[in-house]
Amino acid sequence: MTTEATSTPQSADEALVTLLTPPYPDDPFPLYETLRAANPVHQSAALGAWALSGYDEVTEFLRRPDTHSGARAAALRRQDWADHPSLRLYLNSMVTLNQPDHARVRGLASGVFTPAKIKKMRPAVERLTRGLVDELVERSADGEAVDLVDLLAMPFPVAVISELLGLAYEDGKRLWELADDWSRVFAGIYPEDDLVRADTAAEELGGYFREKVRVRRADPKEDLLSSLVQAADGGRLDEDELIALILFLFTAGFAATTNLIASGVVALVEHPDELSRWREDKSITDPAVEELLRHTTHTTASSRLTTKPVRLGDAEIPEGSLVLALLAAANRDPAKFPDPHRLDLTRDDGAHLSLSAGAHYCFGGSLARMEGAELFPQLIDTFPKIELAGTPERRAILGLTGYATLPVRLSR
Structure with missing residues (x-):
């Protein structure tokens, strides 16, 4: 365990560079501790950026209305950004927009992707869960x-969000693969191989959704896609913004849950007492899902660009600074979450940051919670014994965590 006595600005810089350089570490938490021990608001001489690793600092910063998207700034700094379909699509997506465009697009989406619509999906979620567990x-x-x-x-x-949007599941599976490739541009760092894959994916995604929009305009259905098209046609979105919004909602609809399931199962296998506790007492399901979200943290960091000087603690971050808000580090801050590396399915230490905070709070959070609350109880009741059957393969994408494969042996 790193202490303040052994952590220095230099060691913090080394930790940050390791976190951001392939191959990304399987266990990043000692590196987060090095950063936090040096200073939860760390100015990196090596990267020319700031890194926030304390819960209070990350929360306060993300809730500020006077910052811009760091990922958007990084993309626009590329002189050739307009030549890349993946970057053009990304720059129109809600996750990178600044005010007032962000509020305009999010407001339209909020009026369509409502809690009531998500609640109506519960019977479908129950049906899909039973089918996949069977x-x-x-x-x-x-x-x-x-x-x-x-x-x-x-x-x-993918089946849930496809049904909500009104897409065929067979299409949804292919779209998942493409969206996964497109997400390689989300971190603001663009290795050539990743950019080629992301561009190819963006071309196919854009073409697919443009055709779906054309069909829904001619023949609207009772689905979320038709609602988005009708709302956008009121003049609040242009065509590129509409396509980016639909794709963003599709991606947000599966990304958090895919990680929650895979990483959640790994966490439960590594904490068998907690797994047994959940099997015996389903009343803990809601806090258990929240704890799995905290413990696994799919989006590990969020970047922002300051538009004026910002004071956090004893540090003043200048205007125009790139700031990395390390969500995964904040979720393991012992000042907020005692014994933070332990999975505690009844933990009640306050809100985690796995779904971010402030204006960019994750749109798919309520759907992920409902899916997790339905799936995990069925899974752990159906299979009294769940064990790893090999080494899981991690997803090697900067800023995102999870598994590409998870071999398990399930016994009844």
């Missing part, structure tokens, strides 16, 4: 290992 029973009956990402963590949320 398939797991069949596929694991001979004792063979199965890939929980391929058979559950990916298809479950």
Whole structure:
């Protein structure tokens, strides 16, 4: 465990560079501790940026209305950004927009992607959960290992958001693969191989959704996609913003849940007492889902650009500074969450930051919570024994965490 006596600005810089340089560490938390021990508001000489690793500092900063998207700034600094379909699409997405455009687009989405619409999805979520768990029973009956990402963590949320939007599930699976490739530009760092994959994905995604928009204009349905098209046609969005919003909602609809399922299962296997506790007492389901969200933190960081000097603690961050708000570090800050690395399914230490905070709070959060609360109880009741059957393969994308594969053995 790093202490203030052993952590210095230099060691904090080294930790930050390691966090941001491939291959990304499997266990980043000692590095977060090094950063926090040096200073929860760390000015990096190596990167020319600031890194926030304390819960209070990250929360306060994300709630400020006077910052701009750091990812947007990074993309626009590329002289060739307009030549890349992935960057053009990303710069029109809600997650990168600054005010007042962000409020305009989010306001339209909020009027369509409502809590009432999500609540109406519960019967579909229950049906899809039963079908996928039944398939797991069949596929694991001979004792063979199965890939929980391929058979559950990916298809479950993709099926839900596809049904909500009014897309065929067969289309949704392909879109998931494409959106995963497109997400390689989200971090603001663009290795050539990642950019090529993201551009190819963005071209296909844009073409697919433009055709769907054309069809819905001609023949509206009772689905979220038709509602978005009708709302946008009132003049509040241009065509590129509409396509980016639809794709963003699709991506937000599966990304958090895919990670919650896969990383949540790993966390439960590593904490068997907590897994048994949940099996015996389903009344803890809501706090258990929140704790899994805190413990796994899919989006590990959020970047912002200051538009005026910002004082946090004893530090003053100048105008025009790039600031990395390390959500995963904040979620393991012992000043906020005692014994932060322990999974405690009844933890009641306040709100985590896995879904961010402030104006850019994650749009898919309520859907992810409902899906997790439905799926985990069924999964752990159906399979009294869940164990890893190999080494899970992590997703190697900066700023995002999770698993590409998760081999498990399930026993009844």
